Amino acid sequence: MLLSVLSGFLLAACLPVIGKQIKGNLSILLSALPVILFIYFLSFIPGVANGETYHFTYNWVPQLGINFDFHLDGLSLLFTLLITGIGSLVFIYTSSYLKGHVYLDRFYGYLAMFMSSMLGLVLSDNIITLFIFWELTSISSFFLIGFNNDSEASRKSSLLALGITGFGGLFLLAGMILLGYVTGSYSIVELMGQTELIHNHPYFVLILFLVFMGAFTKSAQFPFHFWLPGAMKAPTPVSTYLHSATMVKAGIYLLARFTPVLGNHEYWNTTLIIIGGVTMLYAAIHAVFRLDLKGILAYSTISALGVLVFLIGLGTDDALLAASVFILVHALYKATLFLVTGIIDHETGTRDVSQLSGLNKVMLPVGIAAILAAISNAGIPPSFGFLGKDLIYEATLHYGDWAIVLTVAAVLTNICLLFAGFLAGIKPFIGKLPQKYEKLHLPSPLMYIPPMILAGLGIVFGVLPMIIDSPLIKPVAAAILNTSPDFHLALWHGWSVVLLLSTITIGGGLGLYFILKPSEGLLAKATRFEPISPMSIILRCTRIFESTAKGVTYVLQNGYLRYYVIAILTFLSVLLAYKIFKGIDLYVNFGKLTEITLYEAIVLAIMAVSIVFTVFTRSRLVAVAAMGIIGYSICLIFLFYSAPDLAMTQFSIDTLTVILFVLVLYNLPKYLKLSDTGSRVRDGMLALIFGGLISLLTLEVLNEPLEREISAYYAENAYTLAKGKNVVNVILVDFRGADTMVEIIVLSIAAIGVFSLLKLRLKSIEKE
Amino acid sequence: MELLLVIIIGLLYAAGIYMMLRRSLVKLIIGLILLGNGANLLIFLLGRIVKGKPPIIDDASYVLAEIYADPVPQALILTAIVISFGLQAFAIILIKRAYKVVKTDDLDEMNATDEDL
Numbered sequence: 001m002l003l004s005v006l007s008g009f010l011l012a013a014c015l016p017v018i019g020k021q022i023k024g025n026l027s028i029l030l031s032a033l034p035v036i037l038f039i040y041f042l043s044f045i046p047g048v049a050n051g052e053t054y055h056f057t058y059n060w061v062p063q064l065g066i067n068f069d070f071h072l073d074g075l076s077l078l079f080t081l082l083i084t085g086i087g088s089l090v091f092i093y094t095s096s097y098l099k100g101h102v103y104l105d106r107f108y109g110y111l112a113m114f115m116s117s118m119l120g121l122v123l124s125d126n127i128i129t130l131f132i133f134w135e136l137t138s139i140s141s142f143f144l145i146g147f148n149n150d151s152e153a154s155r156k157s158s159l160l161a162l163g164i165t166g167f168g169g170l171f172l173l174a175g176m177i178l179l180g181y182v183t184g185s186y187s188i189v190e191l192m193g194q195t196e197l198i199h200n201h202p203y204f205v206l207i208l209f210l211v212f213m214g215a216f217t218k219s220a221q222f223p224f225h226f227w228l229p230g231a232m233k234a235p236t237p238v239s240t241y242l243h244s245a246t247m248v249k250a251g252i253y254l255l256a257r258f259t260p261v262l263g264n265h266e267y268w269n270t271t272l273i274i275i276g277g278v279t280m281l282y283a284a285i286h287a288v289f290r291l292d293l294k295g296i297l298a299y300s301t302i303s304a305l306g307v308l309v310f311l312i313g314l315g316t317d318d319a320l321l322a323a324s325v326f327i328l329v330h331a332l333y334k335a336t337l338f339l340v341t342g343i344i345d346h347e348t349g350t351r352d353v354s355q356l357s358g359l360n361k362v363m364l365p366v367g368i369a370a371i372l373a374a375i376s377n378a379g380i381p382p383s384f385g386f387l388g389k390d391l392i393y394e395a396t397l398h399y400g401d402w403a404i405v406l407t408v409a410a411v412l413t414n415i416c417l418l419f420a421g422f423l424a425g426i427k428p429f430i431g432k433l434p435q436k437y438e439k440l441h442l443p444s445p446l447m448y449i450p451p452m453i454l455a456g457l458g459i460v461f462g463v464l465p466m467i468i469d470s471p472l473i474k475p476v477a478a479a480i481l482n483t484s485p486d487f488h489l490a491l492w493h494g495w496s497v498v499l500l501l502s503t504i505t506i507g508g509g510l511g512l513y514f515i516l517k518p519s520e521g522l523l524a525k526a527t528r529f530e531p532i533s534p535m536s537i538i539l540r541c542t543r544i545f546e547s548t549a550k551g552v553t554y555v556l557q558n559g560y561l562r563y564y565v566i567a568i569l570t571f572l573s574v575l576l577a578y579k580i581f582k583g584i585d586l587y588v589n590f591g592k593l594t595e596i597t598l599y600e601a602i603v604l605a606i607m608a609v610s611i612v613f614t615v616f617t618r619s620r621l622v623a624v625a626a627m628g629i630i631g632y633s634i635c636l637i638f639l640f641y642s643a644p645d646l647a648m649t650q651f652s653i654d655t656l657t658v659i660l661f662v663l664v665l666y667n668l669p670k671y672l673k674l675s676d677t678g679s680r681v682r683d684g685m686l687a688l689i690f691g692g693l694i695s696l697l698t699l700e701v702l703n704e705p706l707e708r709e710i711s712a713y714y715a716e717n718a719y720t721l722a723k724g725k726n727v728v729n730v731i732l733v734d735f736r737g738a739d740t741m742v743e744i745i746v747l748s749i750a751a752i753g754v755f756s757l758l759k760l761r762l763k764s765i766e767k768e
Numbered sequence: 769m770e771l772l773l774v775i776i777i778g779l780l781y782a783a784g785i786y787m788m789l790r791r792s793l794v795k796l797i798i799g800l801i802l803l804g805n806g807a808n809l810l811i812f813l814l815g816r817i818v819k820g821k822p823p824i825i826d827d828a829s830y831v832l833a834e835i836y837a838d839p840v841p842q843a844l845i846l847t848a849i850v851i852s853f854g855l856q857a858f859a860i861i862l863i864k865r866a867y868k869v870v871k872t873d874d875l876d877e878m879n880a881t882d883e884d885l
Contacts, residue, residue: 036829270769561796562789569785594769594817604772611783614798627798630780634805638771642837644824649846653853657801660857664864691782694810695774701814702770711840715832718839719825727823727832727839732846744849750854754861 001056001070004037005123008116011116012109028446030108034115038084041077048077049292049471051478053481055189063129065186071125074475077323079122079253081472082331087115089450090241090336096446097237097342107147111241114140118246119362124252126186127176134172134218135256137247138165141505144238145231151741163542164227168217173255175210178203179261191261192482199265208267211258212275219251222279223534225302232294236342239294244301244334249327252308258324260482263315272313277409278308284416288516293341293351293424297334300377304330307392314395314406317481322391328468329376329388336373337424337449340366344428346447347440353423354517358433362440372455373446374425376462378418380506384462389414389505393498411505418509419516447518530703538655566683567692584700600640607633620665628658647726664699716739773813791872793863797856804852808845815841851871 011033044054058068072080091111100106116134124130146158167451167705180186182201183194190199198204215221220228231243243249255272260269272537280303287299304326311323343366344359345351372383379389392414396406442448461468580586606629613626631654638647714727714735732740780802787799815838823839825832867873 113792418832562791564787565788588771593771594819596769600769601772604776607776608779611779611802614802615783615786620794623795623798627801630802630805634809637809638812641812641819642822643842643845644822646812646842646845647850649849650850653849655781657853657856657860659859664860683786687782687784687786687789690785691780694781694806695778698774698813699771699778699853702774703818706816706838708838711838714839715823715836718832725825725827727825728842728846731843732841736843739847743851746851747854750858753858757858757861757865760865 001054001072001123002068003056003122005068005070005116005160007033007037008112008114008119008345012113012116015105015109018477020353027425028092028095030112031088031095033112034084034091037119038081038088041080041084044072044077046330048074048475050477060129063479065126065180066128067126067186068129069125070123071189072123073479074472074477075253075256075324075479076122077114078328078472078476079246079249080119082249082328083115083118083122084224086241086245086331086335086454087111089239089339089453092446093339093342093450094235094237096444097346098235103147107144107235110140110143110147111237112175112412114144114242114247118250118279121250125188127179127188127191128186130188131169131173131176132665134214134250135166135169137242137250138162138169138218141231141242141247143166144242144323145234147235147238148233151233153356154233157227159234161227161231164217164224167222168214170212173215175207177205178210180694182207183665188257188261189219195261195264198262205264205267208262208265211262212271213256215251215309216275217251218254219248219305219309220279220302221275221306222282223252223538224531225279225283226535226538228299228302229295232298233294236294236338236345239297240335240342242337244297244338245331245505248301248305249331252305252323252327253289254313254478255309255312256320256480258314259280259315259320259480263312268390269313269315272309272315274313276306276308276310276313277406279303280413281306281409284413284420287420288416290420291352291354291649293344293356293428294338294419295335296353296424297341300332300417300424301334303417303420304334306411310410311392311395312480313766314399316395317477318391318398318400319395320480321473321477322388322395324480325391326388327476328461328473329458332454332461333353333373333376333385333421336369336454337377337421338460339447339454340370340373341424343443343447343451347443348437349685353427355434356428357431358429359440361433361439362437363442363448365442367453369448369451369455370425370429372459373451374421376455376458377421377425378509379414382459382462384458384465386502387462388466389502390498393501397497397501397647407501410510411501414505415508418505419512422509422513507579562683566686569686573690573693575699577689580693580696580700586696586700587703588699589703602638603636605631621662624658624661624665627661628654631657645726769880770813773809773817777806777810777813780809792875793866797859797863800859801852801856804848808848810847811841812846 011030024752054070054072056068056070056072058070060067091108094107094111098107101107114137115135117140121130142158142162145161146155148154174694176186179191179198182198182203183191185194186192198207201207204502204748217224228243228248232239234243283299283302287296287303290296292301306446307325308326308330311319341351343363344356347363348356348359350356361758376383376385379385387640393408395405396410397403399406424493604670610626610629610633614623614630617623617626631650635647635650635654638644638650718724718727718730720731722734784799784801784803784806787795787802790796790799818835818837821834821836823832823836823842863873
């Protein structure tokens with residue numbers, strides 16, 4: 001099982017190496033992977049149909065409770081089959097669609113990576129690994145949307161998609177961690193038993209919010225829906241695979257998966273019904289106004305996702321059953337329509353629906369697939385879509401007080417969806433063939449067979465629902481409901497309100513299709529609302545965020561050393577001053593001071609004068625000389641106070657520094673007065689304050705008793721252990737010999753640096 | 769005497785900081801050196817100053833017996849002086865080199881990356 005989940009990553013990892021070989025016709029060989037996986041997962045059907053679930057555990061980080069726990073039940077199985085099944089077709093389709101593309105190998109790599117992440121997502125029982133796979137799908141989606149990386153729009157869309165889904169992902173992580181915190185378990189199976197506890201916990205609302213944010217961003221629910229139409233910049237196989245059939249359904253999967261854990265609560269149901277309802281209506285109406293085939297499909301996908309969220313929100317047995325069926329229905333017809341759109345785009349070079357018609361005459365098999373899909377989308381019997389739609393109406397009609405409102409919303413949505421489906425699936429293929437398209441020919445079978453298979457399944461499942469009834473749909477519903485439901489899918493339910501509603505839907509949709517002709521004018525009307533759309537608002541927010549961030553960065557990271565120093569010193573001064581004046585009482589213990597002799601006082605006076613000179617002189621030479629004098633004065637102080645070694649070192653080092661300075665002085669620039677009086681005063685004040693604080697601090701420390709244990713140790717053992725009489729030297733070369741060696745290394749490095757800087761020959765370009 | 773040293777240390781710190789806040793690279797290095805000297809003196813003073821008793825064991829005895837200057841701060845300062853020399857030497861040469869290339873020692877003009885050169 002682990003292998004089957006990770007195989008895509010393995011394949012993706014191999015592709016950079018073997019990619020060159022398979023770039024040609026061999027690329028179709030890569031489709032073997034999803035096909036094998038599909039067959040592997042098909043083999044689970046009999047078991048799952050009997051109500052079994054499979055559990056696989058592989059330890060990863062057991063200390064943190066993070067393991068690869070794979071749990072396969074009906075819901076997971078449906079998704080794995082969708083992922084690998086549609087994945088196989090998409091892999092095959094791509095080999096022809098992107099034939100000869102420079103980065104074909106890369107594309108397959110991303111695709112394989114995505115497939116694996118998605119499999120991991122729907123199979124994970126551990127919610128932390130679920131989150132990791134969740135983010136992996138976002139990342140691979142980012143690469144796939146931005147696949148045409150030389151197009152700016154494409155880059156922008158991929159960034160937007162990553163931003164939105166990644167943003168939601170973080171919410172999800174927080175939600176998962178809270179869930180783990182509340183229940184003490186990261187396993188979904190174990191969470192299911194603790195519904196009571198979770199529902200009554202004060203964090204429940206927060207958890208709900210966080211999980212919803214994750215699901216809504218991923219599944220493009222209002223108001224986060226806008227990344228999905230943008231994601232259509234991706235090559236069509238990607239749109240088919242990620243943005244209609246699988247990835248966007250991850251949010252739905254999450255909601256379905258957590259229904260037994262979090263669901264059946266007032267907040268859960270109401271939020272989902274409202275958000276799902278708004279999304280399905282809003283997007284369905286939007287879809288009507290689009291001209292771009294992919295735009296139509298994108299909005300109708302959002303709408304369909306809204307329907308799913310809505311159904312999960314209803315939460316009744318009927319609704320969840322309808323959701324289970326609709327996931328499959330939608331995946332089948334929408335993937336078909338996308339694949340067909342890809343073919344149209346590939347062959348004619350346009351996706352503008354107002355220009356396309358009559359293509360049936362040149363590519364009949366494609367047309368058949370498209371029309372079958374449109375029929376399934378429309379819910380015209382005997383398609384699988386009809387079945388799905390009936391179940392939806394069944395669910396809304398039995399929802400207590402709000403039944404009428406909900407049903408009307410569902411009917412309106414479906415009318416618009418039907419219209420959109422016809423626009424995308426039927427309009428391009430019927431009518432008169434424009435002259436410019438007469439020379440078109442049928443694409444390679446690799447391209448039109450996959451949509452035909454999908455569209456065909458849409459009809460077969462409709463006519464013979466028993467094929468999938470108990471093996472597939474029942475376990476799904478069982479997994480969502482956490483009980484074993486009793487139902488049978490059937491095409492014919494007898495004369496009922498539901499049938500009437502279906503008829504109204506079909507009639508309304510057809511009416512709309514004949515009245516409304518897609519045109520630029522309609523599109524323009526819809527775009528007028530752009531400034532108040534969620535997309536514009538969120539983009540505006542990000543711009544404000546960006547400029548604020550820039551402002552803050554400019555203040556804090558301005559690139560001027562002195563401002564950094566000022567900031568650090570101001571902070572330090574305030575802190576020091578607070579502590580010195582607040583917590584400590586200052587006094588000078590005159591009794592302990594050593595006496596002042598005249599020559600020492602003179603040395604210190606010279607030093608003070610030199611310091612003033614160093615700071616205020618206009619000549620560099622004077623500054624360096626004064627600095628030398630300071631050094632020598634310090635040398636004298638060391639000498640007075642029993643530190644001959646220090647005096648010697650200071651003397652030689654100071655001499656060397658001054659010599660070095662003077663040596664390079666002649667080709668240094670003039671000592672310019674670069675800053676104005678204001679900043680000089682400011683710097684002076686800061687410097688004096690800081691210097692004063694250091695003085696006070698020193699005074700205070702002098703009052704504290706001194707711990708001499710270490711010194712005493714050295715004093716006693718310098719000769720007995722190390723046979724040296726100069727204690728300072730013994731410390732340096734013996735007791736702390738290793739430190740001294742490191743110091744020597746540092747100095748050598750500095751020396752090498754100096755030497756190479758001196759010897760470095762500038763290239764002519766640098767000299768300019 | 770301690771009081772005078774305390775004042776000098778404060779002065780060295782203040783001067784060092786002031787120089788570090790200037791725009792000229794040369795002044796920056798001088799400021800760094802002054803600051804280093806101040807820190808050395810600070811450590812020296814905090815080890816308490818003792819006159820005329822260097823931490824050297826006389827020929828006759830095996831241990832330092834009576835009052836003596838603390839050897840530990842001295843060892844620390846010695847290391848510090850040497851290391852800061854390494855830094856100074858490198859910095860001085862770097863200034864020279866940088867000046868040769870960019871023809872300025874104004875830090876603000878060194879702000880940009882190569883494209884402005």
